[in-house]
Amino acid sequence: MNTHGTECRIDLGTDLRIVFSADGVDLSGPEKGLETVTGLENLRQALLLRLFTDQGELSGIGHPGYGSRLSACLPDGPLEERDRELLRRSLRRTLLQDDRVAEVREILINPVPDQSKKLSIQAAVCAVSGNELSLEVDIHA
Numbered sequence: 001m002n003t004h005g006t007e008c009r010i011d012l013g014t015d016l017r018i019v020f021s022a023d024g025v026d027l028s029g030p031e032k033g034l035e036t037v038t039g040l041e042n043l044r045q046a047l048l049l050r051l052f053t054d055q056g057e058l059s060g061i062g063h064p065g066y067g068s069r070l071s072a073c074l075p076d077g078p079l080e081e082r083d084r085e086l087l088r089r090s091l092r093r094t095l096l097q098d099d100r101v102a103e104v105r106e107i108l109i110n111p112v113p114d115q116s117k118k119l120s121i122q123a124a125v126c127a128v129s130g131n132e133l134s135l136e137v138d139i140h141a
Contacts, residue, residue, distance in 0.1 A: 015045065040127065073086050073090045095123065104124070
């Protein structure tokens with residue numbers, strides 16, 4: 001609600017839908033044609049893209065600060081508590097780069113059972129619209 005007692009709607013944007021797979025990312029499939037995502041789904045997609053892009057990777061097109069330092073923070077060996085904290089800080093900083101994120105409430109990082117080089121990341125994010133969003137992603141260490 002705003003100060004006048006009416007609901008305040010915040011636009012979280014619209015973009016082309018991207019399909020995430022083991023082979024990478026691509027636009028939505030050819031059988032369906034191009035699709036869009038709006039609102040919280042758009043924000044989720046944008047945050048995942050930011051996490052999967054190495055910071056500096058888009059410097060050539062004028063976005064040197066876009067992306068994450070996630071790959072630089074991944075441990076070479078077993079996941080220790082100091083590694084988790086370094087990853088949490090890097091993830092929080094990356095997620096907060098998006099102006100549509102008001103708060104990062106929680107970040108959990110755990111090894112994936114039976115897959116020694118894989119980490120499971122779960123994050124609880126509050127959007128500026130007041131909606132909560134959960135992100136879940138597995139990454140290779």
